[in-house]
Amino acid sequence: MDCLFCKIVNKEIPAQIVYEDDRVIAFEDISPQAPVHVLVIPRRHLATTLELKEEDESLTGHLIVVGNKIAADRGVAEKGFRMVMNCNREAGQTVFHVHLHVLGGRFMSWPPG
Template identity: 60%
Template sequence: MDCLFCKIVNQEIPADILYEDDLVIAFSDINPQAPFHCLVIPKKHISTLNDITEQDRELVGHMVTTAGKIAADKGFAQEGYRTVFNCNSHGGQTVYHIHLHVLGGKPLGWPPYQDTLKTPV
Protein backbone atom coordinates (compact mmCIF):
# COMPACT_ATOMS: atom_id res chain seq x y z
CA MET A 1 0.00 0.00 0.00
CA ASP A 2 1.33 3.43 -0.94
CA CYS A 3 -0.26 5.44 1.88
CA LEU A 4 1.61 8.46 3.25
CA PHE A 5 0.21 8.02 6.76
CA CYS A 6 0.92 4.28 6.83
CA LYS A 7 4.52 5.17 5.99
CA ILE A 8 4.58 7.50 9.02
CA VAL A 9 3.11 4.74 11.22
CA ASN A 10 5.76 2.33 9.92
CA GLN A 11 8.53 4.92 10.44
CA GLU A 12 9.40 4.85 6.74
CA ILE A 13 9.20 8.65 6.58
CA PRO A 14 9.82 11.14 9.40
CA ALA A 15 7.19 13.14 11.25
CA ASP A 16 7.13 15.35 14.32
CA ILE A 17 5.49 12.77 16.61
CA LEU A 18 3.58 14.31 19.51
CA TYR A 19 1.87 11.20 20.88
CA GLU A 20 1.86 7.47 20.20
CA ASP A 21 0.29 4.39 21.74
CA ASP A 22 -0.73 0.94 20.47
CA LEU A 23 -3.72 2.29 18.51
CA VAL A 24 -2.95 5.81 17.31
CA ILE A 25 -0.19 8.22 16.48
CA ALA A 26 -0.37 12.04 16.53
CA PHE A 27 1.99 14.33 14.67
CA SER A 28 2.30 17.97 13.66
CA ASP A 29 0.55 18.99 10.44
CA ILE A 30 3.07 20.07 7.80
CA ASN A 31 0.73 22.89 6.68
CA PRO A 32 -0.63 24.28 9.98
CA GLN A 33 -3.85 26.27 9.88
CA ALA A 34 -3.59 27.47 13.50
CA PRO A 35 -0.78 28.07 16.01
CA PHE A 36 -1.25 24.43 17.01
CA HIS A 37 -2.33 21.91 14.37
CA CYS A 38 -1.77 18.18 14.61
CA LEU A 39 -3.29 15.05 13.13
CA VAL A 40 -4.40 12.02 15.12
CA ILE A 41 -4.46 8.89 12.97
CA PRO A 42 -5.19 5.25 13.68
CA LYS A 43 -2.36 2.83 13.10
CA LYS A 44 -4.91 0.65 11.31
CA HIS A 45 -5.46 1.83 7.74
CA ILE A 46 -9.04 3.01 7.18
CA SER A 47 -9.41 5.02 3.97
CA THR A 48 -12.41 7.26 4.73
CA LEU A 49 -15.08 7.79 7.34
CA ASN A 50 -17.36 5.79 5.05
CA ASP A 51 -15.13 2.76 5.63
CA ILE A 52 -15.45 2.73 9.43
CA THR A 53 -17.22 -0.38 10.70
CA GLU A 54 -18.85 -1.24 14.02
CA GLN A 55 -15.58 -2.93 14.98
CA ASP A 56 -13.79 0.46 14.63
CA ARG A 57 -16.05 2.31 17.09
CA GLU A 58 -13.66 2.12 20.02
CA LEU A 59 -10.70 3.05 17.82
CA VAL A 60 -12.41 6.20 16.54
CA GLY A 61 -13.49 7.07 20.08
CA HIS A 62 -9.89 6.65 21.16
CA MET A 63 -8.83 9.11 18.44
CA VAL A 64 -11.23 11.70 19.88
CA THR A 65 -10.16 11.19 23.49
CA THR A 66 -6.51 11.39 22.37
CA ALA A 67 -7.27 14.75 20.75
CA GLY A 68 -8.66 15.99 24.07
CA LYS A 69 -5.59 14.80 25.95
CA ILE A 70 -3.30 16.56 23.49
CA ALA A 71 -5.30 19.80 23.81
CA ALA A 72 -5.04 19.56 27.60
CA ASP A 73 -1.31 18.79 27.46
CA LYS A 74 -0.72 21.77 25.16
CA GLY A 75 -2.69 24.05 27.48
CA PHE A 76 -5.61 25.16 25.33
CA ALA A 77 -8.35 22.67 26.20
CA GLN A 78 -10.14 25.07 28.54
CA GLU A 79 -10.06 27.99 26.08
CA GLY A 80 -11.23 25.73 23.28
CA TYR A 81 -10.08 23.96 20.15
CA ARG A 82 -11.47 22.43 17.00
CA THR A 83 -11.41 18.84 15.77
CA VAL A 84 -12.21 17.99 12.17
CA PHE A 85 -12.57 14.82 10.12
CA ASN A 86 -12.68 15.41 6.35
CA CYS A 87 -14.29 12.78 4.13
CA ASN A 88 -13.60 12.37 0.42
CA SER A 89 -12.79 15.10 -2.09
CA HIS A 90 -15.79 17.39 -1.50
CA GLY A 91 -15.11 17.19 2.22
CA GLY A 92 -11.50 18.26 1.73
CA GLN A 93 -9.81 14.89 2.32
CA THR A 94 -6.46 14.73 0.54
CA VAL A 95 -4.83 11.72 2.25
CA TYR A 96 -7.03 8.63 2.18
CA HIS A 97 -6.28 7.35 5.68
CA ILE A 98 -8.70 8.77 8.25
CA HIS A 99 -7.24 11.51 10.39
CA LEU A 100 -8.56 13.88 13.00
CA HIS A 101 -7.28 17.44 12.79
CA VAL A 102 -6.73 19.13 16.16
CA LEU A 103 -6.45 22.92 15.91
CA GLY A 104 -5.99 25.42 18.71
CA GLY A 105 -3.95 28.17 20.23
CA LYS A 106 -6.13 31.06 19.01
CA PRO A 107 -9.82 31.93 18.61
CA LEU A 108 -11.13 30.03 15.58
CA GLY A 109 -13.83 31.62 13.45
CA TRP A 110 -16.78 30.04 11.71
CA PRO A 111 -17.09 29.14 8.93
CA PRO A 112 -13.50 27.96 8.80
CA TYR A 113 -13.02 29.24 5.22
CA GLN A 114 -14.93 31.21 2.62
CA ASP A 115 -17.35 29.24 0.50
CA THR A 116 -16.06 29.35 -3.07
CA LEU A 117 -19.39 28.41 -4.64
CA LYS A 118 -21.22 31.26 -6.31
CA THR A 119 -24.93 31.69 -5.88
CA PRO A 120 -26.71 31.29 -9.24
CA VAL A 121 -28.24 34.49 -10.62
Protein backbone atom coordinates (compact mmCIF):
# COMPACT_ATOMS: atom_id res chain seq x y z
CA MET A 1 0.00 0.00 0.00
CA ASP A 2 1.26 3.45 -0.86
CA CYS A 3 -0.75 5.49 1.64
CA LEU A 4 0.88 8.71 2.87
CA PHE A 5 -0.88 8.58 6.23
CA CYS A 6 -0.02 4.90 6.77
CA LYS A 7 3.62 5.89 6.25
CA ILE A 8 3.22 8.54 8.97
CA VAL A 9 1.61 5.97 11.29
CA ASN A 10 4.52 3.58 10.62
CA LYS A 11 7.06 6.41 11.13
CA GLU A 12 8.40 5.89 7.61
CA ILE A 13 8.08 9.61 6.88
CA PRO A 14 8.30 12.47 9.38
CA ALA A 15 5.36 14.42 10.73
CA GLN A 16 4.92 16.87 13.56
CA ILE A 17 3.00 14.52 15.85
CA VAL A 18 0.97 16.21 18.58
CA TYR A 19 -0.86 13.17 20.02
CA GLU A 20 -0.84 9.42 19.70
CA ASP A 21 -2.29 6.39 21.42
CA ASP A 22 -3.01 2.79 20.45
CA ARG A 23 -5.91 3.74 18.13
CA VAL A 24 -5.12 7.14 16.61
CA ILE A 25 -2.33 9.53 15.78
CA ALA A 26 -2.62 13.31 15.35
CA PHE A 27 -0.23 15.61 13.52
CA GLU A 28 0.06 19.12 12.11
CA ASP A 29 -1.32 19.56 8.60
CA ILE A 30 1.51 20.43 6.18
CA SER A 31 -0.75 22.92 4.38
CA PRO A 32 -2.67 24.56 7.24
CA GLN A 33 -5.93 26.33 6.47
CA ALA A 34 -6.12 27.95 9.91
CA PRO A 35 -3.69 28.84 12.72
CA VAL A 36 -4.63 25.49 14.29
CA HIS A 37 -4.92 22.69 11.73
CA VAL A 38 -4.32 19.20 13.05
CA LEU A 39 -5.28 15.91 11.43
CA VAL A 40 -6.46 13.03 13.60
CA ILE A 41 -6.30 9.65 11.88
CA PRO A 42 -6.92 6.05 12.85
CA ARG A 43 -3.83 3.87 12.89
CA ARG A 44 -5.77 1.29 10.89
CA HIS A 45 -6.12 2.08 7.20
CA LEU A 46 -9.63 2.99 6.13
CA ALA A 47 -9.76 4.78 2.78
CA THR A 48 -12.99 6.74 3.29
CA THR A 49 -15.71 7.14 5.89
CA LEU A 50 -17.79 4.75 3.77
CA GLU A 51 -15.59 1.93 5.09
CA LEU A 52 -16.56 2.65 8.70
CA LYS A 53 -18.94 0.04 10.08
CA GLU A 54 -20.96 -0.37 13.30
CA GLU A 55 -17.99 -2.01 14.99
CA ASP A 56 -16.03 1.22 14.35
CA GLU A 57 -18.37 3.42 16.41
CA SER A 58 -15.94 3.62 19.32
CA LEU A 59 -13.12 4.54 16.94
CA THR A 60 -15.08 7.38 15.35
CA GLY A 61 -16.09 8.64 18.78
CA HIS A 62 -12.47 8.46 19.86
CA LEU A 63 -11.43 10.60 16.87
CA ILE A 64 -13.81 13.31 18.08
CA VAL A 65 -12.71 13.04 21.72
CA VAL A 66 -9.08 13.43 20.63
CA GLY A 67 -10.11 16.37 18.42
CA ASN A 68 -11.69 18.03 21.47
CA LYS A 69 -8.52 17.44 23.48
CA ILE A 70 -6.37 19.01 20.76
CA ALA A 71 -8.70 22.03 20.55
CA ALA A 72 -8.44 22.49 24.32
CA ASP A 73 -4.65 22.00 24.30
CA ARG A 74 -4.31 24.58 21.49
CA GLY A 75 -6.51 27.12 23.25
CA VAL A 76 -9.30 27.26 20.66
CA ALA A 77 -11.98 25.19 22.38
CA GLU A 78 -13.71 28.06 24.15
CA LYS A 79 -13.72 30.50 21.20
CA GLY A 80 -14.74 27.85 18.70
CA PHE A 81 -13.26 25.39 16.26
CA ARG A 82 -14.34 23.15 13.45
CA MET A 83 -13.98 19.40 12.94
CA VAL A 84 -14.36 18.17 9.35
CA MET A 85 -14.20 14.78 7.65
CA ASN A 86 -14.30 14.76 3.85
CA CYS A 87 -15.42 11.69 1.92
CA ASN A 88 -14.24 11.22 -1.66
CA ARG A 89 -12.93 13.67 -4.23
CA GLU A 90 -15.93 15.96 -4.73
CA ALA A 91 -15.95 16.63 -0.98
CA GLY A 92 -12.27 17.57 -1.06
CA GLN A 93 -10.65 14.35 0.14
CA THR A 94 -7.13 14.20 -1.28
CA VAL A 95 -5.53 11.55 0.93
CA PHE A 96 -7.53 8.35 0.99
CA HIS A 97 -7.12 7.43 4.65
CA VAL A 98 -9.89 8.54 7.00
CA HIS A 99 -8.91 11.74 8.79
CA LEU A 100 -10.52 14.36 10.96
CA HIS A 101 -9.44 17.97 10.46
CA VAL A 102 -9.35 20.08 13.63
CA LEU A 103 -9.34 23.75 12.60
CA GLY A 104 -9.35 26.84 14.77
CA GLY A 105 -7.76 30.12 15.65
CA ARG A 106 -9.69 32.20 13.11
CA PHE A 107 -13.30 32.97 12.26
CA MET A 108 -14.91 30.16 10.25
CA SER A 109 -17.42 31.30 7.66
CA TRP A 110 -20.50 29.43 6.48
CA PRO A 111 -21.17 27.76 4.11
CA PRO A 112 -17.74 26.15 4.22
CA GLY A 113 -17.01 25.40 0.60
